[in-house]
Amino acid sequence: MTESKCVGCTGSYTRDEKWDQLDEVMAKHKALEGALIMILHRAQLIFGYLPEDVQRYVAKSLNIPLADVYGVTTFYSSFSLTPRGKHRIAVCMGTACYVRGAGDLLTAFEKALGVKVGQTTTDGLFTLEASRCIGACGLAPVLTVGEDVYGNIMSAERVPDILRKYRAEKQQSEKVGLC
Amino acid sequence: MQYIRSHVLICAGTGCTSSGCKSVEQAMRAEIERLGLTKEVKIVQTGCFGFCKIGPIVMIYPEGSFYCYVKPEDAADLAQQHLLKGRLVERLLYRDVQNPKPTAFFTDIGFYKKQYRVALANCGAIDAENIEEYIGVDGYQALARVVSSMTPAEVIHTVKASGLRGRGGGGFSTGLKWEFAAKALGAVKYVVCNADEGDPGAFMDRSILEGDPHSVIEAMAIAGYAIGARQGYVYVRAEYPIAVHRLSIAIEQARKLGILGQGVFGSTFGFDISIRLGAGAFVCGEETALLASIEGKRGMPKPRPPYPAIKGLWDKPTLINNVETFANIPQIILRGPEWFASMGTENSKGTKVFALAGNINNTGLVEVPMGTTLREIVYDIGGGIPDNRAFKACQTGGPSGGCLPAALLDTPVDYDSLTAVGSMMGSGGLIVMDENTCMVDVARFFLEFTQDESCGKCVPCREGTKRMLEILEDITKGHGTAADIDLLEELSVTIKGASLCGLGQTAPNPVLASLRFFRDEFNAHIQDKKCPAGVCQELLTFSIIPEKCKGCTLCKKVCPVNAIAGAVKTVHTIDTAKCIKCGACIPKCPFKAIVR
Numbered sequence: 001m002t003e004s005k006c007v008g009c010t011g012s013y014t015r016d017e018k019w020d021q022l023d024e025v026m027a028k029h030k031a032l033e034g035a036l037i038m039i040l041h042r043a044q045l046i047f048g049y050l051p052e053d054v055q056r057y058v059a060k061s062l063n064i065p066l067a068d069v070y071g072v073t074t075f076y077s078s079f080s081l082t083p084r085g086k087h088r089i090a091v092c093m094g095t096a097c098y099v100r101g102a103g104d105l106l107t108a109f110e111k112a113l114g115v116k117v118g119q120t121t122t123d124g125l126f127t128l129e130a131s132r133c134i135g136a137c138g139l140a141p142v143l144t145v146g147e148d149v150y151g152n153i154m155s156a157e158r159v160p161d162i163l164r165k166y167r168a169e170k171q172q173s174e175k176v177g178l179c
Numbered sequence: 180m181q182y183i184r185s186h187v188l189i190c191a192g193t194g195c196t197s198s199g200c201k202s203v204e205q206a207m208r209a210e211i212e213r214l215g216l217t218k219e220v221k222i223v224q225t226g227c228f229g230f231c232k233i234g235p236i237v238m239i240y241p242e243g244s245f246y247c248y249v250k251p252e253d254a255a256d257l258a259q260q261h262l263l264k265g266r267l268v269e270r271l272l273y274r275d276v277q278n279p280k281p282t283a284f285f286t287d288i289g290f291y292k293k294q295y296r297v298a299l300a301n302c303g304a305i306d307a308e309n310i311e312e313y314i315g316v317d318g319y320q321a322l323a324r325v326v327s328s329m330t331p332a333e334v335i336h337t338v339k340a341s342g343l344r345g346r347g348g349g350g351f352s353t354g355l356k357w358e359f360a361a362k363a364l365g366a367v368k369y370v371v372c373n374a375d376e377g378d379p380g381a382f383m384d385r386s387i388l389e390g391d392p393h394s395v396i397e398a399m400a401i402a403g404y405a406i407g408a409r410q411g412y413v414y415v416r417a418e419y420p421i422a423v424h425r426l427s428i429a430i431e432q433a434r435k436l437g438i439l440g441q442g443v444f445g446s447t448f449g450f451d452i453s454i455r456l457g458a459g460a461f462v463c464g465e466e467t468a469l470l471a472s473i474e475g476k477r478g479m480p481k482p483r484p485p486y487p488a489i490k491g492l493w494d495k496p497t498l499i500n501n502v503e504t505f506a507n508i509p510q511i512i513l514r515g516p517e518w519f520a521s522m523g524t525e526n527s528k529g530t531k532v533f534a535l536a537g538n539i540n541n542t543g544l545v546e547v548p549m550g551t552t553l554r555e556i557v558y559d560i561g562g563g564i565p566d567n568r569a570f571k572a573c574q575t576g577g578p579s580g581g582c583l584p585a586a587l588l589d590t591p592v593d594y595d596s597l598t599a600v601g602s603m604m605g606s607g608g609l610i611v612m613d614e615n616t617c618m619v620d621v622a623r624f625f626l627e628f629t630q631d632e633s634c635g636k637c638v639p640c641r642e643g644t645k646r647m648l649e650i651l652e653d654i655t656k657g658h659g660t661a662a663d664i665d666l667l668e669e670l671s672v673t674i675k676g677a678s679l680c681g682l683g684q685t686a687p688n689p690v691l692a693s694l695r696f697f698r699d700e701f702n703a704h705i706q707d708k709k710c711p712a713g714v715c716q717e718l719l720t721f722s723i724i725p726e727k728c729k730g731c732t733l734c735k736k737v738c739p740v741n742a743i744a745g746a747v748k749t750v751h752t753i754d755t756a757k758c759i760k761c762g763a764c765i766p767k768c769p770f771k772a773i774v775r
Contacts, residue, residue: 033474033475033493034455034473034474034475034476034493035475036475036476037455037456037458037472037475038455038456038475040458041417041456041458068476071476071477072458072475072476072477075460075477075478075634076457076458076459076460076478077458077459077460078417078457078458078459079458079459093379094379094380095379095380095536095537095574095577095608095610095621095624095625096379096380096536096537096542096608096610098379098621098624099537099538099610099612099616099621100537100538131418132377132379132418132459132461133377133378133379133380133381133382134193134418135193135376135381135382135385135418135419136193136194136197136231136382137231137380137382137534137536137537137542137608138194138230138231138232138234138536138542138543138544139194139197139198139231139232139542140536140537140542142197147420149193149196149197150197151194151197151198
């Protein structure tokens with residue numbers, strides 16, 4: 001395989017490195033009973049999403065039909081079949097957050113980013129998501145940007161500040177973490 | 180031996196981590212080092228204290244002084260004043276909403292006074308990442324006693340006698356479940372811990388895994404011994420990274436000490452645990468769907484019987500219990516079933532953890548004896564509603580429960596009382612709603628959730644919830660008709676009766692409960708085309724109260740569609756035909772002259 005930058009990722013790994021990583025994951029978990037979901041979690045960490053060729057490769061390695069893999073990737077909301085932005089903004093839409101105004105917060109992000117929930121900005125920087133309860137109800141309304149948690153966002157006026165922080169570090173690339 | 184005179188406990192639960200406890204811990208460490216106190220003061224990173232709203236929380240023992248909203252810049256004061264000179268840092272002490280006098284000790288705080296902690300006993304008291312601290316509070320003694328001096332039948336008898344019922348929502352007798360799994364035939368059996376806490380607004384399982392993971396490991400091993408299983412699985416949400424991390428550390432530590440693995444405590448009984456991550460599907464909280472997910476398949480439920488206790492994971496007998504249920508087990512073994520059964524009501528023994536959230540002053544995790552009333556939880560522990568707004572409803576049971584009105588605040592919380600009034604215990608989410616919450620919109624919110632999470636296997640659930648959602652959306656948009664309420668009730672009966680699993684069987688509950696207690700609000704939306712709470716956008720009309728308007732033009736400037744007219748220092752008006760109801764003008768008005 002030729003050395004080429006993978007589209008839709010942070011650019012920290014070349015395409016070959018990613019497949020090598022996936023091979024390592026397969027070697028480690030293949031024999032485990034019911035390993036498919038664990039493998040897909042790790043594959044998504046490596047590639048940023050689950051493109052068709054990755055799903056085909058996983059199916060072939062586990063010796064199961066591609067339909068089984070596709071069935072799982074489309075059933076669970078954690079898995080994405082399309083590339084996602086560098087920063088995933090997830091506004092918690094659990095009940096506690098909802099009654100404290102998470103709906104308005106989500107609308108404010110839609111306006112500020114010019115995208116609808118589930119979409120990615122054209123510059124590939126942000127994907128806006130409405131997430132299920134993240135269990136930080138004491139800080140409602142809560143949102144996460146990647147690993148960062150923002151709590152008690154009682155006013156939509158804080159939205160531009162939050163976005164500015166990530167736009168500023170746009171140029172910095174970060175390594176993909178693997179567990 | 181090193182003599183530690185003070186312990187500084189810093190909460191590192193999800194709430195406090197989000198509030199910045201990590202930098203507080205670093206600042207405290209640096210300060211203690213600077214003052215040369217490292218040999219006499221120990222910093223401990225603990226699990227959740229429960230009072231998430233006022234984090235980051237720092238507690239200093241042996242005094243039990245409770246500091247809240249601590250920032251890194253407060254470290255110097257805490258170290259110099261409290262640790263060096265023995266003076267309380269008053270400005271960081273907790274102040275009650277009603278009573279502005281600072282409270283020095285956590286036992287005097289209203290939030291903690293009425294609580295009795297069993298499942299949460301160690302959360303916030305020990306370092307969750309250090310097995311020795313768990314052992315220091317009698318951890319793993321119950322397991323040692325079980326494998327060395329009790330027969331499996333005795334263990335099951337003890338759990339049965341305690342009266343413990345499943346804390347995940349079902350409320351089935353835990354002892355009976357263990358007995359069924361123990362009696363099932365098969366050489367290979369499994370113990371599964373359900374940590375797929377999907378109920379929006381419930382976060383006790385997360386806190387237990389973050390603050391006291393060893394108690395769950397210990398209980399799973401006890402269950403393994405009782406039913407004859409050698410392997411356990413914890414199925415935990417991928418959305419809980421800290422919980423997964425601490426649980427992995429705990430399992431590794433237990434293996435190193437010979438508590439997990441071949442020959443637990445040197446006995447012939449062997450037990451080990453693996454973690455399986457969920458992938459974002461609410462239906463996986465249903466036990467048969469959860470098992471399918473552990474097997475790496477789509478999480479779709481199967482008809483029962485056969486129950487998992489007979490034919491579960493990989494068709495082997497499987498015992499499934501929830502995190503909070505497991506967390507009670509070690510103490511039941513150590514302190515005896517009579518002690519546990521002495522708490523609670525006749526049919527609901529022990530304590531229950533509730534996640535108190537929404538429009539309430541003290542949000543956080545509370546653990547109370549069963550039978551405590553909703554009023555005690557909302558007002559005595561929760562401190563009431565912020566800004567003197569009126570209480571409207573409290574929601575228990577998540578998407579399977581219902582909203583209860585003020586008239587039912589004296590309902591005791593136990594499995595049967597909550598079911599009797601049309602809600603349910605569920606996993607223990609308790610969301611308080613004030614007068615600004617629209618009950619029709621909340622019903623729509625829950626249906627949107629269940630409709631989205633329906634796995635699609637049975638038609639009544641898949642299609643029925645969709646139709647119910649459409650009707651509710653119509654009502655909130657002002658297109659409701661008088662026949663809609665009958666239709667909602669008819670659909671509810673069908674969905675509840677004809678769905679395979681708990682998701683469908685309970686999905687209509689939020690709508691039915693709201694129709695029962697808040698029918699007036701539905702009627703206002705349908706007949707008068709008004710949303711009394713002022714939430715449903717399409718039903719709002721914005722207007723300016725002429726007596727209050729000073730003509731400052733601020734609202735006019737912010738209106739994106741030029742719907743507001745009026746010259747400087749004259750009363751403004753809103754053209755309702757142009758108005759897009761964005762609400763941008765309301766916060767801009769300094770005289771509160773704009774109403775909806």
